[in-house]
Each structure stands twice: as structure tokens, then as C-alpha cells.
Amino acid sequence: MLEGLSVQDNGIPIYVQLRDQILALIGRGQLKPGTQMPTMRQVAVTLKIDLNTVQRAYAELEREGVLSKQRGVGTFVTDTVPPPRNTKKQLQEFAARIAAQAKGQGIALDELADALTRLVGTKR
Amino acid sequence: MLEGLSVQDNGIPIYVQLRDQILALIGRGQLKPGTQMPTMRQVAVTLKIDLNTVQRAYAELEREGVLSKQRGVGTFVTDTVPPPRNTKKQLQEFAARIAAQAKGQGIALDELADALTRLVGTKR
DNA sequence: GTCATTGTATGAAAGTATGCATACAATGGA
């Protein structure tokens, strides 16, 4: 799984690159819920980056709810919990956030919507 | 043209965001060779960022040969068009990332896609 | 020549990112 990761010096912070790459792996279904993530130290050594940097990426992913960490054990991809009570409002806000992000990358909203719809299919 | 630009605080340096967005605009053909770029000061004021930050983005683009600057005159898009960026791949990556984020928040992909599609409508 | 415009340059200050070194804390297995 570590082969799917790589960082480079293009101005984008390493922890952001790592965070986004892991997000992509999960979103693409190449990292399934419940699977154990490589150890922070493994990532640090393999990618030749600092443990603190990995820590930061993992911490953000945990805050976003996609990873869960256990001391002395390891880090795992979160099991998809059934949407507890996701309000329309929450959805709208999330969508708006995503829309802004997409715009920032020069990605058209309708294309993004299409891509997401396609992902719905490939995931099951 | 300034409408096509926006920056946000997502960990990625502002000058990188700006640099990449301009690259995308040119690569997409929305900024044609020879056209004059907005003044550095215009960009700075409009995006509410510092002149130095814009300067850095423009400087990198000039170093890459995408822009050429002329004192007292302005900045222009170079005739040599950069190789088209792999937007399809980029879109997929972005979508995958978003998918994982949504999952972490218990948001269904199809609902998100719907919400985004609705946003497309409201935007014009 | 004068003047507004536009790019160029600098220095200080505050915050962030990264690396390096080191240590602590929880877990689970021998």
C-alpha cells in the first residue's frame, strides 16, 4: 500500500500531499474500511519524511473521520458508519465547501458531479 | 478574468494556488497567448492577498516560460503553450478525495452529487 | 519633462512547515 504514496517538493506541504493521497486511495476504494494503515514510522521511513509530518497528516484524516488510531496497535480506515442524522443543511454546507474547492482547482461542478456519480457505481 | 481566480486557506500556499490556477486557465485555453494578464496589484487587491505573494506566483510562471513581464507595461501570456495538463486524471483524483471526505462525514455520494448538480443550476 | 502605471526590491515581523532527537504512554504477546 505504501507504493501508492509519494511526495515531492512542488511547494505543496508534504502533510497535505500525504493527506490527499490517502484520501484518494480510500475514495477510490483501494483502501477499504477496516484495513490497517501502514505505521506512521513506516511511512516516515519509506517516504523519507519526518514522523511529525506523518503524524500531522494522520491527525487531519482522523479529524475528518476517515481514520481511527489506536495506541500500541495501529491506525485503521474507519468503518463506514451509517449516516447518523445528516441534515439537508449539513449536506448543503458540505457541497458548498466542495464547490469552492473545485473552483479553486478549475474543476467544473457538473463534471465533478458526474465523476462522483460514477464512483457510486464502482464502489459496489 | 479575475473571476476565474480564487484562493483559500486549505494548507496549500497561496502563491502555489495562484500559480496552478493560472496554469490551468492557460492550459484550458481560457487564457490565450498574447493576452494581457491582470496587474499584480489588481490581483492582490481583488484576492485580498499581498503584492509580494502575487509577485512570487507570476515570477514562477515567468521562470516556467508561461508568462512574460514588461516593466511599466504589464504581464502577458507567452506564445508557447504549456503541455495540456491531465485534467481527466486530476478530476478523478479530486473526486476520489471528496468521496472519502464525504464518507468520513457520513454523507452519501449520490446525495452529494445531486447537491452539486443543483448548485450548477443556481450558479447561472 | 511630468506623471500615472506597472514591475522590482527590501526589511521586519509573525506564523507555519520540516527535520532531528528524544521521551512518554498504551497495547498485546512471549
Add this chain to the structure above:
DNA sequence: TCCATTGTATGCATACTTTCATACAATGAC
């Protein structure tokens, strides 16, 4: 219990990013 593994935390050093303030330099219009 002892120990290796894994996440957590800190302190220090260095470099990068951004803002603010200010100034200089070339260009073109008048």
C-alpha cells in the same frame, strides 16, 4: 512481568510563507 510495537508529545533549529510598509525603476501618454 518484560518487551517490542505503535501512537503521542516536546524542544530546538532552520527554512518557508505571508503581510505590511516603503521605495526604486522602466514605460508610455500627455
